[in-house]
């Protein structure tokens with residue numbers, strides 16, 4: 539369980555906006571402090587200048603100041619802020635607050651500093667000027683300071699109001715997410731309803747309108763449905779065919795076993811069980827073919843990796859030689875390396891079916907040759923015999939499922955159709971032609987030529 543999307547989105551949104559808002563607040567704080575300092579520095583400079591203008595020199599008394607009340611008046615903007623000043627001449631302190639700190643004036647004759655006085659934080663300016671007399675120039679400094687309580691309160695007020703505004707925005711965004719997520723997810727609910735409402739055997743693709751983000755999911759589900767459908771079809775085919783095809787041999791087995799039980803002589807009993815055994819072998823063969831057919835059905839739509847056909851064919855042929863020898867048939871292999879894109883197990887089964895047929899229908903004393911040849915576009919895997927062959931008219935019909943030849947021999951009629959379907963599965967085809975000497979059968983399995991892997 540991953541928790542709700544709504545909660546996850548909300549957590550992400552809150553985390554991100556809190557971080558961003560803290561950055562914004564820091565910026566606001568810096569800017570508010572700068573603006574306030576800037577403003578009051580200008581007022582400080584103004585009043586320092588006003589005081590400096592009132593500094594006079596007389597030859598006997600030296601420097602004297604007549605502090606204009608208005609110069610300090612302009613500073614006391616708020617009731618709780620206090621204003622201090624001092625004037626210094628070349629001989630040192632002249633008037634004002636002697637314990638007040640001073641700043642170092644710069645090239646423009648002004649210097650600002652942050653300090654404290656009587657326990658309160660202050661901002662101060664020191665202005666350097668000269669007073670001139672007939673004899674010469676006398677340098678002096680004027681320092682004016684103001685406590686910064688009001689300024690701090692102002693920045694704090696600005697900060698608080700922007701923090702409140704940001705908090706409001708965060709809450710608003712959270713509310714939007716809380717409301718919008720279920721709305722945005724509504725198509726998903728419709729989708730799950732559409733899927734839930736389906737009948738169990740409805741594997742048709744989902745057609746519901748979904749947002750692009752969900753499109754991938756729907757496509758994945760649809761392709762799964764398609765594969766399920768193929769697999770289900772294979773299963774349905776198998777169960778249908780198995781039920782139908784196994785009924786006969788099973789009935790024979792039961793009849794023969796009943797006969798064996800009721801027979802008077804051991805000979806008759808043996809005969810009946812031998813027949814039951816043959817029917818059992820039939821059933822086994824039928825099951826094997828049907829299972830193979832089901833595997834072909836289930837493999838629909840898959841393409842294999844390149845397979846070296848000659849090596850595979852040589853191996854399968856080798857496995858069949860003892861059976862061929864027992865049937866008095868000369869089985870051989872010829873051909874060189876050739877690659878085709880196919881599933882090796884299915885391809886081997888196809889070849890086994892073709893050789894099986896040759897061994898079953900060509901007859902004693904015949905020659906059966908397995909051949910692999912590489913063409914421009916195709917690889918041919920052929921099984922050739924010089925037996926009776928199949929009349930041209932019958933050949934086409936035999937690649938249909940459950941079609942039997944006229945020979946009357948045991949067999950289900952699934953061999954050739956399976957081979958044809960395996961060939962089609964890999965993009966090839968099965969051709970039945972007359973043998974090269976005008977007799978027998980040549981079954982040719984064509985497969986698309988695959989590049990020889992490096």
Ligand SMILES: Nc1ncnc2c1ncn2[C@@H]1O[C@H](COP(=O)(O)OP(=O)(O)OP(=O)(O)O)[C@@H](O)[C@H]1O
Nearest residue numbers: 895896899927942943945949950951952953954979
């Ligand atoms: N090499 C062959 N020579 C002569 N007749 C053949 C040859 N191969 C196939 N046939 C004929 O074609 C028919 C269909 O063959 P197919 O392999 O499809 O089915 P089957 O051999 O009868 O049954 P299964 O292979 O399912 O056990 C056979 O019954 C047989 O009459």
Ligand SMILES: [Mg+2]
Nearest residue numbers: 894895953954
């Ligand atoms: Mg066969």
